[in-house]
Amino acid sequence: MTKLKLGPLADDRPIKLTVELPAVVHRDLVAYAAALAAETGGEPVPPEKLVPPMLAKFMTSDRGFSRRRSGSND
Structure with missing residues (x-):
């Protein structure tokens, strides 16, 4: 089985953002x-909880x- 890119989700203080998805x-x-x-081995999280770590990754x-972002012009 292929390992997913995301691991367990951190509980972080959120900033509210509203988006529309297909x-x-x-x-x-x-x-x-x-x-x-x-x-x-946990419970499925709501889809909106996946978006922040996926975007960060x-x-x-x-x-x-x-x-x-680092200011390099290579």
Whole structure:
């Protein structure tokens, strides 16, 4: 079985943000929550709890963004 990119979710103080998602993305988030629960042995989290760590993971893995953020002009 392939290991998911996200691990257990940290309980962090949230900032409220409202977004609209395509239905297919919502369905995929629900499926991801179920897969994460199966992998970690917990209960599925609401899909909106997955968005922040997924965005954070995406941004930390984006080399172009990391270079711009650090001020490097390579």
